Amino acid sequence: GESVGLHLPTLSVQEGDNSIINCAYSNSASDYFIWYKQESGKGPQFIIDIRSNMDKRQGQRVTVLLNKTVKHLSLQIAATQPGDSAVYFCAENLYSGAGSYQLTFGKGTKLSVIP
Amino acid sequence: DAGITQSPRHKVTETGTPVTLRCHQTENHRYMYWYRQDPGHGLRLIHYSYGVKDTDKGEVSDGYSVSRSKTEDFLLTLESATSSQTSVYFCAISTGGLAGGPRRTDTQYFGPGTRLTVL
Numbered sequence: 020g021e022s023v024g025l026h027l028p029t030l031s032v033q034e035g036d037n038s039i040i041n042c043a044y045s046n047s048a049s050d051y052f053i054w055y056k057q058e059s060g061k062g063p064q065f066i067i068d069i070r071s072n073m074d075k076r077q078g079q080r081v082t083v084l085l086n087k088t089v090k091h092l093s094l095q096i097a098a099t100q101p102g103d104s105a106v107y108f109c110a111e112n113l114y115s116g117a118g119s120y121q122l123t124f125g126k127g128t129k130l131s132v133i134p
Numbered sequence: 135d136a137g138i139t140q141s142p143r144h145k146v147t148e149t150g151t152p153v154t155l156r157c158h159q160t161e162n163h164r165y166m167y168w169y170r171q172d173p174g175h176g177l178r179l180i181h182y183s184y185g186v187k188d189t190d191k192g193e194v195s196d197g198y199s200v201s202r203s204k205t206e207d208f209l210l211t212l213e214s215a216t217s218s219q220t221s222v223y224f225c226a227i228s229t230g231g232l233a234g235g236p237r238r239t240d241t242q243y244f245g246p247g248t249r250l251t252v253l
Contacts, residue, residue, distance in 0.1 A: 122167075
């Protein structure tokens with residue numbers, strides 16, 4: 020089964036409000052997570068990552084929170100803008116056993132920003 | 135965009151025909167990947183490469199082959215395209231592997247994608 024999943028498939032947010040996108044994972048050995056943003060017609064774009072030795076990491080207008088107890092992470096976007104409208108994926112990097120790591124993606128949450 | 139280009143960007147083909155998609159990178163990264171993206175399935179790994187002529191299978195490799203004869207190019211071939219292979223294909227590179235093996239914290243960066251339609 021899929022190791023990484025998302026709670027909500029769609030999210031609508033008023034411009035200027037904060038957005039919170041959630042992600043659950045099932046592999047307790049997972050220790051590195053990445054958030055990607057994908058705009059329509061484009062490839063996924065790296066936003067921010069977090070290692071399991073951290074609970075929180077901040078970037079520009081984005082914050083990722085990791086709760087290892089309940090195996091949950093979230094992406095918070097401050098002061099959401101129309102340009103934030105996209106599909107957001109969480110992913111975990113798992114050892115493939117063949118000398119490489121492989122990204123496993125959740126199915127994505129579509130964020131729509133209402134002007 | 136980590137210097138990744140994909141060609142063609144769009145292709146329509148018929149069932150049973152061979153198709154080759156090309157991924158080109160300009161930054162000499164060791165690791166390259168091919169994914170497909172389908173509604174309801176997210177991104178799934180097809181094949182990856184960890185060096186010239188070194189490749190391995192991913193989650194959904196059936197019906198696909200790859201080749202990497204140069205560091206900068208990673209080709210994905212559908213020997214006999216089927217309608218189930220209609221999808222958007224993304225190439226990615228990993229920033230790791232420049233010295234030694236891969237690291238869990240290596241980040242992958244994606245190309246712009248190729249939309250393939252098999253009729």
